Amino acid sequence: MPRPTRESYGDQKPPFSYIALTAMAIWSSPERMLPLSEIYRFITDRFPYYRRNTQRWQNSLRHNLSFNDCFVKVPRRPDRPGKGAYWTLHPQAFDMFENGSLLRRRKRFKLHKGEKDSLNAELAALASFNRAFLARQAGAPPAATMPHAYGPAALGAGVSPEPVEAADTAVLLPAGVRPRRAFTIDALLEPEPRRTPSPAPPRVPLALPPPPYLLAAQRYHAELLAGLQQSCLPPLWTWRDTSQFSHYTLNS
DNA sequence: AGGTGTTTACCGCGCC
DNA sequence: GGCGCGGTAAACACCT
Numbered sequence: 001m002p003r004p005t006r007e008s009y010g011d012q013k014p015p016f017s018y019i020a021l022t023a024m025a026i027w028s029s030p031e032r033m034l035p036l037s038e039i040y041r042f043i044t045d046r047f048p049y050y051r052r053n054t055q056r057w058q059n060s061l062r063h064n065l066s067f068n069d070c071f072v073k074v075p076r077r078p079d080r081p082g083k084g085a086y087w088t089l090h091p092q093a094f095d096m097f098e099n100g101s102l103l104r105r106r107k108r109f110k111l112h113k114g115e116k117d118s119l120n121a122e123l124a125a126l127a128s129f130n131r132a133f134l135a136r137q138a139g140a141p142p143a144a145t146m147p148h149a150y151g152p153a154a155l156g157a158g159v160s161p162e163p164v165e166a167a168d169t170a171v172l173l174p175a176g177v178r179p180r181r182a183f184t185i186d187a188l189l190e191p192e193p194r195r196t197p198s199p200a201p202p203r204v205p206l207a208l209p210p211p212p213y214l215l216a217a218q219r220y221h222a223e224l225l226a227g228l229q230q231s232c233l234p235p236l237w238t239w240r241d242t243s244q245f246s247h248y249t250l251n252s
Numbered sequence: 253a254g255g256t257g258t259t260t261a262c263c264g265c266g267c268c
Numbered sequence: 269g270g271c272g273c274g275g276t277a278a279a280c281a282c283c284t
Binding site for chain 1: 275284
C-alpha cells in the first residue's frame with residue numbers, strides 16, 4: 001500500500017490528532033516555538049480539511065494546548081510584542097510518540113506536581129521579568145528585582161522535584177539545580193561571564209543597537225529556551241525540512 | 253471586540 | 269465494565 005502523502009489527504013481529515021498536528025507545527029518552526037496563530041496557519045496551509053469549521057477545531061486545539069503538559073507556554077520576549085504567548089514542547093515529552101510516529105502516541109505526558117510547579121514558577125518569573133523590562137523602557141521607576149533567584153537551568157530534564165524555599169516567595173525549585181546567575185535585572189545586565197553566543201539571535205536585524213536591558217532580556221529568554229529545547233532534538237529526530245511530515249513518521 | 257487561554261463536562265472508541 | 273485517550277462544546281477570564 002502506498003504511503004499516504006500530505007497532498008493525498010486533500011479535503012479528507014488527516015489521521016493526526018491535534019496533539020500531533022501541534023507538535024508538527026512546533027517542530028517545523030526554526031525556533032521550535034510558535035504563537036497560536038502560527039500553529040493555526042501551519043495546519044490550514046498544509047491540510048485543506050482544516051480550512052473549514054475553524055471555530056470547532058481551533059477550540060479543540062486550544063483545549064489541548066492548555067490541557068496537556070507536553071505543551072509549554074513561553075512568554076513573549078519584550079522586543080516581540082503581540083497577542084498571546086509562544087508554545088513549545090516540553091523536552092521530556094519527546095518519547096510521547098512511539099518510534100517517532102505521529103500516528104501512535106505511547107502514553108499521555110504528565111508532569112509530576114513538583115516539576116509542573118517549578119516550570120510554572122520559572123515561566124511566571126520570566127513573564128514578570130519581561131514586564132519589568134518594559135516598565136523600565138517606559139521610564140517607570142526602577143523595577144524591583146524579581147522575588148526569585150534562579151535561572152533557566154531549572155528547566156533541565158529529569159530533575160527531582162524536591163521543593164526549595166526561595167527568597168520571600170515560596171517557589172518550588174528542583175533540588176541540586178544551581179541558578180546560572182541571580183535572577184534580577186541588575187544581575188542580568190552585567191556582562192556575560194563567559195558564554196558562547198546566544199543560540200536564538202533575533203531574526204530581523206534591528207536598525208539601532210538595542211539597549212542593554214533588552215539584550216539582557218533576549219539573553220535570558222534564549223537561555224531559558226535553550227534549557228527547554230536542547231534535549232528536544234536527540235539524534236533520532238534528524239531534522240531536514242517540513243516535507244517529512246508528508247510521511248507518518250519524523251525519522252523514517 | 254476579538255483573540256487567547258483555562259477549565260469542566262460529556263461522548264465515543266479501543267483496550268485490558 | 270473500567271480506564272485512558274481524543275474530540276467537542278461551552279463558559280469564563282484575561283489581554284491586546
